[in-house]
Amino acid sequence: MTKISERNNSVYNAIKNRRAVRQFAAESVPREQIEQVIHAGRLSASAKNRQPWQFIVVTERDTLQALSVCGPWCGHLAGAAFAVVMTVEDMHDPSTLTTPFDLGRASQNMILAAWEKGIMSCLATIYEPDKTRAALDIPNDRAVPWAISFGYPTPESDPRDRSPRKSGRRVLDEIVHWERW
Numbered sequence: 001m002t003k004i005s006e007r008n009n010s011v012y013n014a015i016k017n018r019r020a021v022r023q024f025a026a027e028s029v030p031r032e033q034i035e036q037v038i039h040a041g042r043l044s045a046s047a048k049n050r051q052p053w054q055f056i057v058v059t060e061r062d063t064l065q066a067l068s069v070c071g072p073w074c075g076h077l078a079g080a081a082f083a084v085v086m087t088v089e090d091m092h093d094p095s096t097l098t099t100p101f102d103l104g105r106a107s108q109n110m111i112l113a114a115w116e117k118g119i120m121s122c123l124a125t126i127y128e129p130d131k132t133r134a135a136l137d138i139p140n141d142r143a144v145p146w147a148i149s150f151g152y153p154t155p156e157s158d159p160r161d162r163s164p165r166k167s168g169r170r171v172l173d174e175i176v177h178w179e180r181w
């Protein structure tokens with residue numbers, strides 16, 4: 001097996017360097033770039049190829065503001081250039097136990113595709129789904145667990161311009177067991 005050079009592996013470097021950004025510049029993202037980010041989510045693998053998601057792309061400032069009050073940590077949605085709201089059928093049905101995992105994979109694909117384009121992001125947990133449904137006319141039978149804010153970072157929030165810092169991640173030896181516990 002050939003060892004992959006960390007320096008030349010852009011996916012690994014995106015995973016290693018990506019940071020959540022909650023402060024966005026007042027600059028719109030071109031529709032073509034938004035569509036590429038959404039396509040990255042659409043192309044995500046899913047269990048049994050169920051593709052349980054429906055995505056709602058929001059660019060209107062008033063709607064982003066309405067979404068920003070749908071949970072205690074949703075405030076960053078107000079300043080985003082766009083948001084993607086994730087909706088699925090019932091997430092608590094035992095036959096759909098993989099749905100949260102599938103949404104995570106689709107979210108990570110979008111986040112990494114955006115990062116490559118210099119578009120930063122942050123995941124928001126929706127604690128008040130009824131407010132979200134009302135703001136976006138989402139049917140009541142759809143779960144609305146998460147939204148992702150996207151946009152170009154403000155200069156002071158751009159993680160690409162910061163000097164290297166400790167990531168806060170535990171070291172490999174603390175979390176990996178080889179062969180047995």
